[in-house]
Amino acid sequence: xxxxxxxxxxAQKYEDSIYKKWEDSGLFSPEMKKGKxxxxxxxPPPNATGQLHLGHASMLAxxxxxxxxxxxxxDPSLWLPGTDHAAIATQNKVEQLLAKKGVSRHDLGRTKxxxxxxxxxxxxRGTIRNQIRxxxxxxxxxxxxxxxxxxxxxxxxxxxxxxYKDGLIYKGDRIVNWCPRCNSTLADDEVDYKDTKGKLxxxxxxxxxxxxxxxxxxxxxxxxxxxxxxxRYKDMIGKKYMIPxxxxxxxxxxxxxREVDPEFGSGAVKVTPSHSFADFEIAQRNNIxxxxxxxxxxxxxxxxxxxAGLTTEECRKAIANDMDKMGLMEKIxxxxxxxxxxxxxxxxxxxxxxxxxxxxVNKKCKRLKGKSLKxxxxxxxxxxxxxxxPERFNKTYFHWMENLRxxxxxxxxxxxxxxxxxxxxxxxxxxxGEEKPGKCNKCKHNEFKQDPDTLDTWFSSGLWTFSxxxxxxxxxxxxxxxxxxVMETGYDILFFWVARMIxxxxxxxxxxxxxxxxxxxxxRDKNGEKMSKSKPETCIDPLDMIxxxxxxxxxxxxxxxxxxxxxxxxxxxxxxGYRNFINKIWNSSRFxxxxxxxxxxxxxxxxxxxxxxxxxKWMIHRLNMLVKRTTENIEKYRFSDAGSDIYDVFWTHxxxxxxxxxxxxxxxxxxxxxxxxxxxxxxxxxxxxxxEVIWKELGNKTMLLAETFPEYDEKLKYTKHERWMERVTMIxxxxxxxxxxxxxxxAKKIKAIIYSKEPSFILEQAEPIxxxxxxxxxxxxxxxxxxxxxxxxxxxxxxIYLPLEDMIDADKEKDRIKKxxxxxxxxxxxxxxxxxxxxxxxxxxxxxxDQEKMKLxxxxxxxxxxxxxxxxx
RNA sequence: GGGUGCUUAGCUCAGUUGGUUAGAGCGUCUGGUUUACACCCAGAAGGUCGGGGGUUCGACUCCCUCAGCACCCACCA
Numbered sequence: 001x002x003x004x005x006x007x008x009x010x011a012q013k014y015e016d017s018i019y020k021k022w023e024d025s026g027l028f029s030p031e032m033k034k035g036k037x038x039x040x041x042x043x044p045p046p047n048a049t050g051q052l053h054l055g056h057a058s059m060l061a062x063x064x065x066x067x068x069x070x071x072x073x074x075d076p077s078l079w080l081p082g083t084d085h086a087a088i089a090t091q092n093k094v095e096q097l098l099a100k101k102g103v104s105r106h107d108l109g110r111t112k113x114x115x116x117x118x119x120x121x122x123x124x125r126g127t128i129r130n131q132i133r134x135x136x137x138x139x140x141x142x143x144x145x146x147x148x149x150x151x152x153x154x155x156x157x158x159x160x161x162x163x164y165k166d167g168l169i170y171k172g173d174r175i176v177n178w179c180p181r182c183n184s185t186l187a188d189d190e191v192d193y194k195d196t197k198g199k200l201x202x203x204x205x206x207x208x209x210x211x212x213x214x215x216x217x218x219x220x221x222x223x224x225x226x227x228x229x230x231x232r233y234k235d236m237i238g239k240k241y242m243i244p245x246x247x248x249x250x251x252x253x254x255x256x257x258r259e260v261d262p263e264f265g266s267g268a269v270k271v272t273p274s275h276s277f278a279d280f281e282i283a284q285r286n287n288i289x290x291x292x293x294x295x296x297x298x299x300x301x302x303x304x305x306x307x308a309g310l311t312t313e314e315c316r317k318a319i320a321n322d323m324d325k326m327g328l329m330e331k332i333x334x335x336x337x338x339x340x341x342x343x344x345x346x347x348x349x350x351x352x353x354x355x356x357x358x359x360x361v362n363k364k365c366k367r368l369k370g371k372s373l374k375x376x377x378x379x380x381x382x383x384x385x386x387x388x389x390p391e392r393f394n395k396t397y398f399h400w401m402e403n404l405r406x407x408x409x410x411x412x413x414x415x416x417x418x419x420x421x422x423x424x425x426x427x428x429x430x431x432x433g434e435e436k437p438g439k440c441n442k443c444k445h446n447e448f449k450q451d452p453d454t455l456d457t458w459f460s461s462g463l464w465t466f467s468x469x470x471x472x473x474x475x476x477x478x479x480x481x482x483x484x485x486v487m488e489t490g491y492d493i494l495f496f497w498v499a500r501m502i503x504x505x506x507x508x509x510x511x512x513x514x515x516x517x518x519x520x521x522x523x524r525d526k527n528g529e530k531m532s533k534s535k536p537e538t539c540i541d542p543l544d545m546i547x548x549x550x551x552x553x554x555x556x557x558x559x560x561x562x563x564x565x566x567x568x569x570x571x572x573x574x575x576x577g578y579r580n581f582i583n584k585i586w587n588s589s590r591f592x593x594x595x596x597x598x599x600x601x602x603x604x605x606x607x608x609x610x611x612x613x614x615x616x617k618w619m620i621h622r623l624n625m626l627v628k629r630t631t632e633n634i635e636k637y638r639f640s641d642a643g644s645d646i647y648d649v650f651w652t653h654x655x656x657x658x659x660x661x662x663x664x665x666x667x668x669x670x671x672x673x674x675x676x677x678x679x680x681x682x683x684x685x686x687x688x689x690x691x692e693v694i695w696k697e698l699g700n701k702t703m704l705l706a707e708t709f710p711e712y713d714e715k716l717k718y719t720k721h722e723r724w725m726e727r728v729t730m731i732x733x734x735x736x737x738x739x740x741x742x743x744x745x746x747a748k749k750i751k752a753i754i755y756s757k758e759p760s761f762i763l764e765q766a767e768p769i770x771x772x773x774x775x776x777x778x779x780x781x782x783x784x785x786x787x788x789x790x791x792x793x794x795x796x797x798x799x800i801y802l803p804l805e806d807m808i809d810a811d812k813e814k815d816r817i818k819k820x821x822x823x824x825x826x827x828x829x830x831x832x833x834x835x836x837x838x839x840x841x842x843x844x845x846x847x848x849x850d851q852e853k854m855k856l857x858x859x860x861x862x863x864x865x866x867x868x869x870x871x872x873x
Numbered sequence: 874g875g876g877u878g879c880u881u882a883g884c885u886c887a888g889u890u891g892g893u894u895a896g897a898g899c900g901u902c903u904g905g906u907u908u909a910c911a912c913c914c915a916g917a918a919g920g921u922c923g924g925g926g927g928u929u930c931g932a933c934u935c936c937c938u939c940a941g942c943a944c945c946c947a948c949c950a
Contacts, residue, residue, distance in 0.1 A: 008910080009912090200950085213950070260949085268950095269950050281948075392877065400946075492945095526884095528942090560898090561886055566879080573899065576912075577899065580913090587912090636889085641887080647898090663907095733915095746905055834930080844930070851892090
């Protein structure tokens with residue numbers, strides 16, 4: 001009794017159990033083979049509180065393709081999964097939840113609040129873990145990590161201590177981006193810019209008139225800057241002036257600075273060092289002190305007199321008003337500018353000076369052999385130790401790295417790695433280390449207070465590739481699996497994360513974190529816009545799609561049609577299209593299973609004896625070539641090309657031609673099964689579920705997951721047979737086309753007479769040709785008489801007559817042939833000019849010239865035949 | 874202001890170092906239950922490859938330029 005499979009593939013029925021089998025098999029955990037280079041990917045850790053979105057889904061698909069491919073190639077392959085505590089993001093989320101109950105984190109206090117966050121994360125971490133599984137990710141769950149694991153925290157503290165001792169981490173009173181809502185500093189790249197309509201206030205400023213967007217900062221001004229070469233102000237440079245203000249006169253120094261643009265405004269800039277990055281730097285260069293007037297809540301400080309306590313915005317209005325009354329306001333213009341806002345919550349950033357911890361990116365350091373962090377990070381990409389795909393992102397990376405300023409790493413939030421610095425309660429001496437020190441180095445006192453701040457979340461994720469492997473302990477894992485092979489992530493976090501990993505890893509381990517960075521594009525909606533839940537019509541939830549179309553279909557829809565670094569559009573019809581492909585695979589397998597006997601299923605394929613017919617050779621040849629291309633495509637990170645190539649060969653060549661052709665005399669179940677299995681292996685990295693299911697249905701006891709990826713075999717080249725079969729398919733297609741043109745009923749069988757110089761191979765394929773072109777009589781001769789009242793098809797070296805008698809409309813035929821003649825005439829004319837062109841003949845490769853000559857010959861033969869025919873009609 | 878990418882059939886996109894009468898999927902049209910599949914099969918229509926210039930024997934492909942779209946970076950107050 002032969003087996004029977006259901007008519008449609010139901011992904012939902014199989015996926016979960018297949019995943020469980022894979023996971024239980026232990027094959028996701030690699031075996032360390034000494035001397036064999038492993039393939040390693042560190043999974044970019046999703047936020048522990050996250051829900052799986054398309055960004056995750058596409059990254060998981062890509063990484064799984066690579067991991068499965070390498071595993072099948074026999075490389076010890078490790079894909080290490082994990083989650084990130086996502087400091088600010090998580091804290092915000094929990095704060096929002098608490099706010100609904102009317103509770104703030106301060107009401108709870110640090111300890112209780114952290115417990116709330118921990119509980120919350122514990123729940124949601126499980127969710128994201130299972131969603132990662134849903135995508136079919138073949139990652140090693142035994143090595144799963146979390147950025148707040150003890151081991152990873154140890155790595156964080158160790159690196160902090162190393163950097164502190166090397167003088168790369170310092171505490172400084174510098175200007176930082178401050179989010180008054182999050183109550184924390186932000187790194188430069190955590191600031192977003194929003195186009196805003198604002199005002200430009202022209203104010204009378206002692207001897208100057210100058211323009212500002214923030215009149216309230218006047219209270220913190222300590223200087224006026226002008227361009228050194230600006231004639232208008234030349235004599236004033238270095239002098240001090242008393243400026244009338246809303247709170248009385250104050251003194252400013254006039255300084256010269258090249259950054260001032262003499263063209264803008266009046267060419268003079270008021271300098272507020274404590275609340276503007278540009279001003280802070282001008283002040284530093286010119287040795288000017290700052291005056292802080294805005295506090296961490298975004299409100300005016302005590303030193304602002306009657307304005308104290310106002311928000312900056314309130315103060316701006318009040319001050320503008322007062323200045324106007326005092327006659328200090330010259331004019332107010334509309335002004336569009338970019339407002340800096342917090343990337344997490346959208347609140348306006350207040351730049352302010354604050355005591356914070358910084359990483360010095362410019363300081364030369366012994367551990368880096370006299371280079372700075374910045375120099376080292378640039379070097380490893382420049383010298384090719386790290387390769388970025390696509391290459392153009394090198395430029396972006398260099399530009400960012402070259403302009404990197406000291407990195408502010410302290411955050412005033414509670415959720416995260418606490419800064420491992422301890423202050424002596426007695427003398428205030430700083431001690432750095434994971435553990436609270438026994439007694440103070442300086443005063444021998446034994447009571448300490450830990451720095452209340454936590455570290456930037458990217459400080460810990462910057463260590464991800466090696467902290468997850470057990471560093472700083474000298475573990476086997478670290479020795480064997482680091483540096484990792486590929487970092488696969490979106491280009492949007494090149495700076496946030498990739499650059500920081502390079503910086504931190506080269507410093508801490510003296511190794512690069514990864515050899516290749518593969519940057520994928522972002523998934524956009526049908527209109528090319530960012531997907532967002534606020535646009536439910538176009539926003540796609542991967543989990544819904546998995547339910548509806550299956551994981552395999554979703555994976556393909558995100559892979560095919562995308563090129564590295566370029567965004568890709570996704571919409572439901574596209575996913576449905578790939579679901580159809582999955583079903584096509586299922587059904588061709590269904591067909592195969594129906595045609596395979598127990599014996600066939602058990603048969604071990606031997607190319608020497610099992611490949612018999614021309615058709616077999618043709619199929620095997622095509623497959624062999626596909627194997628070659630697929631391997632190359634995957635190795636070169638051209639996943640879309642690989643996927644669509646397989647799609648095409650499978651559907652068109654295997655299903656539409658080979659399967660159909662071989663339904664008759666040339667049935668060879670063994671080759672059918674073998675071909676199908678090669679396809680399954682090629683497809684498995686892309687669509688692991690359906691291929692695994694079918695693999696089992698074909699009677700295999702092993703798991704496809706653990707099978708060997710096919711290799712190109714020079715011995716399986718059958719170029720001649722391929723050419724023959726190409727003729728066969730062409731004959732069939734042409735007859736079908738002619739039938740449609742003439743309007744022969746689909747079911748009606750007709751006669752055909754074929755003249756060919758090599759009749760034998762056509763004769764050999766007479767049965768499939770007749771069946772597929774619906775012929776009841778096929779004559780094949782070397783040559784013969786022209787047949788009247790027949791549809792005449794002229795192919796290179798082959799002529800086909802379909803004697804359809806009355807069905808043929810002579811006038812219509814004539815028109816059609818005339819049109820074709822015209823086409824051919826322009827075509828041959830083009831070829832002739834080309835071939836008589838000396839430049840072409842002298843410069844073009846000989847093979848191309850021959851090819852063109854052959855084309856011309858074929859076209860001319862056909863042309864004369866058609867011309868003769870049109871006369872006879 | 875600097876940089877990057879994109880512009881190819883109605884829609885979404887391929888087109889790898891310059892050499893095919895420019896390809897696919899979806900959609901459209903005409904037909905179709907034949908040893909799996911209507912989530913299917915057979916056939917067809919549809920493009921002067923954004924505009925202009927140049928290099929070359931030859932340009933969708935390389936260079937210049939213009940235009941539109943998108944994104945990234947930047948302290949013009």
